[in-house]
Amino acid sequence: MGFVKLYFRSPPAVIGLILLLLVLGMAASAGWLYPKDPLALAGRPLIWPFTNPRFLLGTDNSGRDIAAQIFHGARISLQIGLVATVISVLIGITIGAFAGYYGGWTDTILMRVTEAFQTLPNFLLLLVLVAVFGSTITTVTLAIGIVSWPASARLTRAEFLSLRNREFVQAGRTLGLRDASLIFREILPNALPPVIVYASVVMAIAILLESALAFLKLSDPNVASWGNLIGIGRDVLRVQWYVSAIPGVAILITVLAVSLVGQGLNDALNPRLKGR
Amino acid sequence: MTPILVLDQVSVKLPKGADRSHAMEEVTLSVAAGEILCVVGESGSGKSMTANAIMRLLPGGVTLDGGRILFEGRDLAGVSEAEMRKVRGAGIAMIFQEPMTALNPLRTIGDQIGEMFEIHTDLAKSAIRARVQALLEEVRIPDPLAAAKAYPHELSGGQRQRAMIAMALALDPKVLIADEPTTALDVTTQAQILELIRDLQRRKGTAVLFITHDFGVVAEIADRVAVMSKGRVVEQGTVEAVLDNPQHAYTQQLIAAVPPLKAPPPRAISDEAILTIDHVSKTYRTGGFLGRGQRVTHAVKDVSLVLPKGGTLGIVGESGSGKSTLARCLVRLIDPESGSIWLSGRDLASLSKEEMRAETRNIQMVFQDPFASLNPRHKAGELVAQGLIVHGTPRAGALKRARDLFSLVGLDPAAIDRFPHEFSGGQRQRIGLARALALEPKVLVADEPVSALDVSVQAQVLKLLADLRARLGLSIVFITHDLRVAAQVCDLVAVMKSGEVVEAGPIADVFGNPQHAYTRALLASIPGRGFGLKEAVLA
Numbered sequence: 001m002g003f004v005k006l007y008f009r010s011p012p013a014v015i016g017l018i019l020l021l022l023v024l025g026m027a028a029s030a031g032w033l034y035p036k037d038p039l040a041l042a043g044r045p046l047i048w049p050f051t052n053p054r055f056l057l058g059t060d061n062s063g064r065d066i067a068a069q070i071f072h073g074a075r076i077s078l079q080i081g082l083v084a085t086v087i088s089v090l091i092g093i094t095i096g097a098f099a100g101y102y103g104g105w106t107d108t109i110l111m112r113v114t115e116a117f118q119t120l121p122n123f124l125l126l127l128v129l130v131a132v133f134g135s136t137i138t139t140v141t142l143a144i145g146i147v148s149w150p151a152s153a154r155l156t157r158a159e160f161l162s163l164r165n166r167e168f169v170q171a172g173r174t175l176g177l178r179d180a181s182l183i184f185r186e187i188l189p190n191a192l193p194p195v196i197v198y199a200s201v202v203m204a205i206a207i208l209l210e211s212a213l214a215f216l217k218l219s220d221p222n223v224a225s226w227g228n229l230i231g232i233g234r235d236v237l238r239v240q241w242y243v244s245a246i247p248g249v250a251i252l253i254t255v256l257a258v259s260l261v262g263q264g265l266n267d268a269l270n271p272r273l274k275g276r
Numbered sequence: 277m278t279p280i281l282v283l284d285q286v287s288v289k290l291p292k293g294a295d296r297s298h299a300m301e302e303v304t305l306s307v308a309a310g311e312i313l314c315v316v317g318e319s320g321s322g323k324s325m326t327a328n329a330i331m332r333l334l335p336g337g338v339t340l341d342g343g344r345i346l347f348e349g350r351d352l353a354g355v356s357e358a359e360m361r362k363v364r365g366a367g368i369a370m371i372f373q374e375p376m377t378a379l380n381p382l383r384t385i386g387d388q389i390g391e392m393f394e395i396h397t398d399l400a401k402s403a404i405r406a407r408v409q410a411l412l413e414e415v416r417i418p419d420p421l422a423a424a425k426a427y428p429h430e431l432s433g434g435q436r437q438r439a440m441i442a443m444a445l446a447l448d449p450k451v452l453i454a455d456e457p458t459t460a461l462d463v464t465t466q467a468q469i470l471e472l473i474r475d476l477q478r479r480k481g482t483a484v485l486f487i488t489h490d491f492g493v494v495a496e497i498a499d500r501v502a503v504m505s506k507g508r509v510v511e512q513g514t515v516e517a518v519l520d521n522p523q524h525a526y527t528q529q530l531i532a533a534v535p536p537l538k539a540p541p542p543r544a545i546s547d548e549a550i551l552t553i554d555h556v557s558k559t560y561r562t563g564g565f566l567g568r569g570q571r572v573t574h575a576v577k578d579v580s581l582v583l584p585k586g587g588t589l590g591i592v593g594e595s596g597s598g599k600s601t602l603a604r605c606l607v608r609l610i611d612p613e614s615g616s617i618w619l620s621g622r623d624l625a626s627l628s629k630e631e632m633r634a635e636t637r638n639i640q641m642v643f644q645d646p647f648a649s650l651n652p653r654h655k656a657g658e659l660v661a662q663g664l665i666v667h668g669t670p671r672a673g674a675l676k677r678a679r680d681l682f683s684l685v686g687l688d689p690a691a692i693d694r695f696p697h698e699f700s701g702g703q704r705q706r707i708g709l710a711r712a713l714a715l716e717p718k719v720l721v722a723d724e725p726v727s728a729l730d731v732s733v734q735a736q737v738l739k740l741l742a743d744l745r746a747r748l749g750l751s752i753v754f755i756t757h758d759l760r761v762a763a764q765v766c767d768l769v770a771v772m773k774s775g776e777v778v779e780a781g782p783i784a785d786v787f788g789n790p791q792h793a794y795t796r797a798l799l800a801s802i803p804g805r806g807f808g809l810k811e812a813v814l815a
Contacts, residue, residue, distance in 0.1 A: 167643045167645055167648040168649050168650055168651040170604075170609050170641075170649075171641070171643055171649050171708070171711065172662070174607045174609065174636055174641045174712075175636060175640075175662055175663035175666060175715070176633040176634070176636035176637070176663065176666050176667060177662070177666055178633070181666075189653040190651070190653060
């Protein structure tokens, strides 16, 4: 059964994909639709949306075009989400694979480290990291990746535990394969599907974490991220609520899209789990 | 005798995209009270679908599309779901292959049997308890009082199957459908369960529809036999008629594929030993803290055996006898605790991990499950070439060799680009064999290589193995629970029980004149012994 065909059988998954393509489209067309710096002053501050054709989504409290910030923000959010997810999943897979494959002391030590990370609320840890290493977009992305790997490590470890004694792994061992090729060529490809699905959750969380940081004005102020815009809107939240609400909706749509796509991937990768 | 359950031209349609349009086509069967009808066939023949169709437990997308299922003269195909529920359990009961998965692990055996009465009758709690006890006694479960309070995992496989039978018989059903009820059990337990079913059926006059793939079981228990192939009943008749004088070509082929129990005349074997197992032991310890309250299991206990060059050493025994652990010790998947394993002058047991990796060239393993032993993400050719590549053959050369090996084991060399799921069970086992042979090992350890295969495919793989043994001069350690198979392929045999070898020697001696009581019990438990011997006489 074709994977693509299975994926497209579920309406929520298709909706998620359309939304995600929409956000990707915004990111791709930002430079072309709004060639000017989105953080430059463009007009009178606090114009309501749909009142001035030049500023379709209005302006914020310093007079910057909200629409331009939303389009450019899509780039930043997706970039942060993607890079942080890759970092976190790579760390998680490596640690989980070694812990699950070797077991014993290796497992005990690696899992205690994982638990140490898990017991700290990850937003708190993120705040500490940003406070220590500064808040450029690079450090923020790295920090988000570093705080969100434990779950994928546990997931990978669980998969490895159930796969490492399968007959095909034993067969590889009797052929004289080295541990590295057993881990990465034999077991990992079979352990990957649930981790890939989980990566969509990590990506959604990464986007939310960045917005939360920005809301506290701790993210990189020199980029047009959605979180920064929400943070700016906080000062005028009671009257000009749209300044925070518009980027809020953008974040909502992106996170929803990523989650729906992840759920769709899950159903398509494990067709039997879904009720017939 | 008037039949109590009649299937009249029943057809069951499969969803689109399945490998055939119908799971059952115009199946006509009947069972009378006090009669055992065996439905026999290979996997995919539609025999389990027959049971599911009667109980109307068809999987999603599979529909009944013709014919009548008459139970006591009433057509079950037409009744409502509510009426069907009354028939299930009370009128027609069913027992399944794997009692561990058919029982609820979170409720006691007594509770689960009692549930039958709670649903179908309005007996008082105390009356139900008494009935449950009586039932458990009837199925001769040891210590029925304790068994009623036990959870499924606390009972052995045979006891669980007895509990399942007690549950099925709770409401005195007119018809009992048994879907491979002894396939998951050891041979001695199987013999007991078959005897129990036979005995209960005689006493209560139940009609039994017994589904099996094993002609030995058929010979043991059946009054009448229906042979199914690809969803059709190809032959039907009394057990004597079908087994002794099969008419249909398919039945003849199936019966010919059942390995006779009598060993072929012994082959000449060299005196030179290639593999010597010398006092090997492996113990498992579970639970306990700092050595206190530990449970110690002697999986392999002081085993010494010799495999002569070019010979086949069979290791037989029931589950838990340690035969698989021993096989895994030989290839160092498990490290033995003590003892040595001498392979052409080197002690495998004392090699370091790195040295053993090099030594894998000389000793290879074939696994039981053709589905689990091939990595689903690699192409077949890749799987076969893997070992060669690891041991230093360049990739192109290894893939070329994989093609040669494919034709050696009777597969199309062009198929190396296909993934494992595109092959059938028998073909997959051939891939497994090709993979093991790629390194040209001196010794092949085969762990139940044919137990997951249908009898006709099993015969083909065994023939291939014998052929390769002759052509390549292989020495084989052959692990099996099936004494018929052992009789066919092995020169020497060792019988294992609870980790120990209780008897060993040339196969004709051990099977012809068993010395140890356990060997005799094993041989006596083989279903349909007379059937196998008769075949041998005919041949």
